Amino acid sequence: MTKQITRQQLSAALVERHGQERQQHLYTASVGIAGLGGLGSNIAVQLTRLGIGYLILADCDRVEISNLNRQSYRLCDIGRPKPEALTEQLLQINPYLCYEPHFLKLTPQNIPEIFAGCNIICEAFDDPEQKAMLTETVLQRLPQAKLIVCSGMAGAGSANAITTSRRLNRFYLCGDGTADIAADGSLLAPRVSVCAAHAATMVMRLALGFTTP
């Protein structure tokens, strides 16, 4: 068993890597993640490593064996609610940040309430109709929030086709825009992770005050 690392030690390590001013911006960001599958679980791990101060994590699913090919869960998590299993993992990376897990289905009715305090929201669902629902709800009802949506990361195409673009007001799109699970048939860890890293990079940039993709 390693000795308990204190808040001060962990914070000093982050500041050493990221710089004092940047770390302060990252600590004060509040980010919502809608969906904790291949995109959301990997985005959450990266944001935790950055030291994002407040993470709201929402999903209505439990971990299944078919998730382990690309999602940040372990065999021992099978059957557990994803928000609970992921929060436990994030606490092991940094126990001094705030995590707010929600095991529920996001709807147009509850999204404004659950993500009310977020300045940045990541859409990380797999269903395109859910992606459209969340986009419409956030852009209509949460005027303070910037939204990052992922679309197009299925199949074994080049990682270089995945980009981040700014398509609407307060709206960034990560993905290749076209590779649909319905057509490509599979989701593979490296390509889904590249898309998740694009989304996490955009969160980082927004938290640091950059608004371009």
Add this chain to the structure above:
Amino acid sequence: MQINGQPISTAAGSTLSQLLAQQGFDVARVAVELNGKIICRSDFSKVQLADSDTIEVVQFVGGG
């Protein structure tokens, strides 16, 4: 009228629903901004378009 930066012509008085269908979009999977303002799906059939309109449409694909 412009849609995603491309000039198009459509019949005067067309609704947003008609335009999206004509352009081959799946309305259940899109987000639409009309002149910089997000439009609710439930309003697509009520919004009448004008020649001066600028429309941005993002269509999502599945996977995550």
